[in-house]
Each structure stands twice: as structure tokens, then as C-alpha cells.
Amino acid sequence: MPLFSIEDISKLDLNSYEAVIVASQHARRLNAVRLAALERMEEDPEVQIDARKITMVALREVLEGKVKFERPDSM
Numbered sequence: 001m002p003l004f005s006i007e008d009i010s011k012l013d014l015n016s017y018e019a020v021i022v023a024s025q026h027a028r029r030l031n032a033v034r035l036a037a038l039e040r041m042e043e044d045p046e047v048q049i050d051a052r053k054i055t056m057v058a059l060r061e062v063l064e065g066k067v068k069f070e071r072p073d074s075m
Helices: 008-011 014-041 054-063
Strands: none
Touching: 014 054
């Protein structure tokens, strides 16, 4: 599994603190989807659950530009 560097984050026009906040919010959304799938699994055992770590998936998607974010105007 590749590691991420500060240079990867700086390419997104984010500082490291903003990147952590954006990734954590995205990880919460991904976790909610996973929990919903787990509930459906009781009814349908064929439901597939992604076994990767949510935090790494969220950070990778932020770095790949798959997650859209917007800075508040107050910054």
C-alpha cells in the first residue's frame, strides 16, 4: 500500500490540516455506506463489503481528486 507525502497534499492546494479534515469527513460518509451494506447483508448474504481501511480509501480519493471540497469564504 503506497504511503502519501506532504508533497501529494500540497498539489491539491490544501494544507495538511485541511486535508485531514476533508479526508475524515469523506471517511465518515464511506463508513455510513459500509454500515448500510452490512445491514443489508443480513437479508441478502450476496452483498459485497469492501475490506480496505476506510481512512486510507478516503485519503487516496481526496488525493486523486475524486472528493470535491470547498473552502468557506471566511478563510
